[in-house]
Every structure is written in structure tokens, then in C-alpha cells.
Amino acid sequence: MSPAKTAVTVPFAHKTASFRVSNVLDLGSGKGYLARILADGFGLKVCCVDKNKDRLKSSLRIHKLIQQEQVSQTSLGPSGNLHTVAAPIEEWDEFMDEATAFFRRNTRLDEKELDVAVVGLQLCGDMVYRVIDLVSGCNRAGIRLCAFLVAPCCLHKIVSLRSKAYQTSEVCIENIYKDIQEYLVERGFGNVHLGYLNIGYYYIEATRNALR
Numbered sequence: 001m002s003p004a005k006t007a008v009t010v011p012f013a014h015k016t017a018s019f020r021v022s023n024v025l026d027l028g029s030g031k032g033y034l035a036r037i038l039a040d041g042f043g044l045k046v047c048c049v050d051k052n053k054d055r056l057k058s059s060l061r062i063h064k065l066i067q068q069e070q071v072s073q074t075s076l077g078p079s080g081n082l083h084t085v086a087a088p089i090e091e092w093d094e095f096m097d098e099a100t101a102f103f104r105r106n107t108r109l110d111e112k113e114l115d116v117a118v119v120g121l122q123l124c125g126d127m128v129y130r131v132i133d134l135v136s137g138c139n140r141a142g143i144r145l146c147a148f149l150v151a152p153c154c155l156h157k158i159v160s161l162r163s164k165a166y167q168t169s170e171v172c173i174e175n176i177y178k179d180i181q182e183y184l185v186e187r188g189f190g191n192v193h194l195g196y197l198n199i200g201y202y203y204i205e206a207t208r209n210a211l212r
Ligand SMILES: C[S@@+](CC[C@H](N)C(=O)[O-])C[C@H]1O[C@@H](n2cnc3c(N)ncnc32)[C@H](O)[C@@H]1O
Pocket: 027, 028, 029, 030, 031, 032, 033, 034, 049, 050, 051, 052, 055, 087, 088, 089, 090, 120, 121, 122, 123, 124, 127, 153
């Protein structure tokens, strides 16, 4: 991992772990640096979703090496507490079936709902708004998407603001962060907070349904 990647991934991993949730849905997981820290370092169950299959294969391969598993197999799928799903984030309903089944694997039947944190490190452009829409509209039996953490990137690709409060405001860095926070509040999230991650990146965290 490059020094720049390390500089954002390590504090983001700690921030994710601070939710004290055992399951993490990592959207746009890329080569899986964050996912492996969470799975191999913090022992969390992590489901990676990325549209780029090669990046997922690379994350799974390294995870298997760390777990001293056979690495000859090239197909995606679960390996211990890490799962990889090749899908565009927009195909939410399809991959959420797989993600839910993975989170529920080896859990007690009487555990009605499992808490899941949804995270996205360096989510590009207006993807953060799409993810907020998808998470806020998600009501699935067996899991509860209760924590939300994103560090947006490529903010210059955002061409319009979305919240009622900022819709007509100038699209500039300060307003984008305020807009994302306001948008989360409008979509029913609570405890919305903006914080500094590192090397110029900010994170936005929120909760949905009170964390236990
Ligand atoms: C900037 S990289 C960040 C990767 C990783 N989160 C990290 O910080 O190392 C963005 C990732 O999002 C993925 N991505 C972009 N748009 C996507 C979409 N619509 N659906 C799924 N993955 C997407 C890309 O393939 C890429 O791996």
C-alpha cells in the first residue's frame, strides 16, 4: 500500500471499528486494503462490493495468503470472514441478497437482526448521494444498516447539490460537505458528523436507527 493510501486507510479503518459493529459492507472496495485491515486486523466480517472483478480477485488472493489458504482458486466468493461480490453499486438488490446471506452465515438463528456498517473510502464524485439513497431505502430482514461512513473523493465531478437546503447554492467544496450532511439528515440519518481523515480527505459519519 502506498504511503498516501495508508494515510487514509488506517484512520478510516479505526473509525469504522469504532462503531463496534461486527459486519461491514465495503462499497467500491477496490483492491481491498481497507477490507483486509478490517477482516484480518479487527476480525470483522467484511463484504466487498466493486464493479472491477480484478481488484476484488487481488483482495481475495492476499486475504487467502494471510489466512494461509490455497490461493490457486480464482473465482470470487467468501473466504473466512471476507466476501467479494463483483457488481455495480447500483445493482443493490441483487448483491444485497448475497451480502445478507454472507453476514448471516454461522450466526445464531435467534439473532434476529445483525448490525452492519456501510462504508465507502474514496467514493468517487456523486456516488456518495447514490449510496445514501440506497442505504436509506434499504429495509431487509435479518440485517440492520445502522452505521454509515464515507470519505468522498473527486468532488470536482459533483455538478449539483441535492439537499433542500443547499440545492440552489454554489457547488464548492464547503457547500458539498454541508450538502452531504444535510442530505443525510433529510434521508433520516442521525448523529451526522464531518471529521478530518488525513492528507486533505474528510469523512462523514452517521447512524441510521439507533445503534445498540
Ligand atoms: C478510488 S477507488 C477506491 C477504492 C477503495 N475504496 C480504496 O480506498 O482503496 C474507487 C473504487 O470504486 C469502484 N467503483 C466506482 N464506481 C463503482 C460502481 N458504480 N459500482 C461499484 N464499484 C464502483 C472502482 O472500481 C474502484 O475500485
